[in-house]
Amino acid sequence: MKIKSLIPLITIITALLAIPAKAQETRTMTFDAATSLMLQEFQAMLIEENGEIKVRVRMGNSDEPGDKLERGDLIIMMNGKRASSIAELRKIYDSVSKDEEVKIGVRRGDERFILRKMKGDAPEGGPRMVMRMDVEGEGERPTLIPELGLLLSDNDTKVTIQRVLEPLLPEEFKELDLSGFNISSINNEKPTDAENAKLLIDAVETGSDLKLVFSKPDDEISITIKKPKSKGNFNFSTDG
Numbered sequence: 623m624k625i626k627s628l629i630p631l632i633t634i635i636t637a638l639l640a641i642p643a644k645a646q647e648t649r650t651m652t653f654d655a656a657t658s659l660m661l662q663e664f665q666a667m668l669i670e671e672n673g674e675i676k677v678r679v680r681m682g683n684s685d686e687p688g689d690k691l692e693r694g695d696l697i698i699m700m701n702g703k704r705a706s707s708i709a710e711l712r713k714i715y716d717s718v719s720k721d722e723e724v725k726i727g728v729r730r731g732d733e734r735f736i737l738r739k740m741k742g743d744a745p746e747g748g749p750r751m752v753m754r755m756d757v758e759g760e761g762e763r764p765t766l767i768p769e770l771g772l773l774l775s776d777n778d779t780k781v782t783i784q785r786v787l788e789p790l791l792p793e794e795f796k797e798l799d800l801s802g803f804n805i806s807s808i809n810n811e812k813p814t815d816a817e818n819a820k821l822l823i824d825a826v827e828t829g830s831d832l833k834l835v836f837s838k839p840d841d842e843i844s845i846t847i848k849k850p851k852s853k854g855n856f857n858f859s860t861d862g
Contacts, residue, residue, distance in 0.1 A: 659708050659715070663724060663739035666691040670708040689737055691728065698734075699727035712788075715741075716796055765816035767823055768852040771795065774816040780804045781819045783836070794847045803836040803843070823849070 657670040658678070667679040675697040680690070697711065698704065701718065702725070705711040718724055720742040728735055764784050765774040771790030772783050783803050786795070805819055806812065809826065810833065813819035826832050832849040835842065 657708050659712055661715070661724075661726075663741060664691050664726065664737060668697060668708065668711070673706055675705060675708060675711055689735070691737065692730065694730075696729040697726055698729050701725050720793055765820050767820060769823065769828075769850050772800070774805070774819055776815050777804070781813045781816050790852075792847060792850045794845060798836075798843060798845075800836060800843075803838055803841075806835040806837045806842075807833075809833050 659668045660666075661668060665680065666677045668675050669678040670676075677691045677693050677695040677697070680693050700711055700714045701723075703714050705714060715724065718741050722741055723738055724741050725736055725738050728737060766772075767774060768790060770792060771787040773785040773787065775782050775784040781804060783800050783805065786801050788796075808819060808822040809831075811822055813822055823832065826849045828849050828851050830849055831846055833844070833846040835844045837843075
């Protein structure tokens with residue numbers, strides 16, 4: 623399989639809820655994952671622009687009670703640590719465990735305030751995140767495992783993790799450098815190819831134990847997690 627490049631983009635698709643179902647309009651915006659970050663807990667997409675972190679998209683119902691972010695707000699810190707780039711903010715965000723409090727410092731004009739949410743407290747029925755992979759060159763499309771944030775490919779008789787999609791990684795995977803590892807077994811079964819690996823993972827119910835063994839010639843990682851829900855959908859487009 624020959625793939626020249628893989629460029630992860632984040633596409634936010636929102637439906638205008640106030641419009642009757644038959645007349646609903648869908649809006650699509652695409653962001654570079656390197657310079658944007660979705661904070662699902664705060665229902666906002668952040669971008670990095672001119673050395674500042676701004677709210678680019680505010681999602682959800684504007685009539686919801688309580689304090690919330692608005693488009694144009696500046697994020698100046700998280701959990702007491704200042705951040706001037708998406709990379710810095712993501713590092714702080716990733717260091718917060720699920721069900722721990724996330725506090726963001728916000729500047730709105732001359733006003734400054736703090737918003738608090740519990741990590742993982744994503745609103746039900748909110749807008750969905752779509753990761754679109756633009757693939758250049760010839761060859762078979764890699765297999766995506768959205769629940770685990772993994773992009774798999776066939777390598778002779780092995781199933782190889784070709785790429786990790788950081789925005790979709792489960793918390794248990796975020797400290798692991800899985801790129802280039804092979805998947806040796808899934809719940810004690812050896813996958814025959816990438817598509818078979820997907821079928822084995824799909825067969826496990828959300829919330830049930832998922833035991834995975836990752837291997838390299840000089841390393842092996844065995845980990846058991848509760849199978850998470852998928853955080854997004856995936857589309858492929860091929861150039862050339």
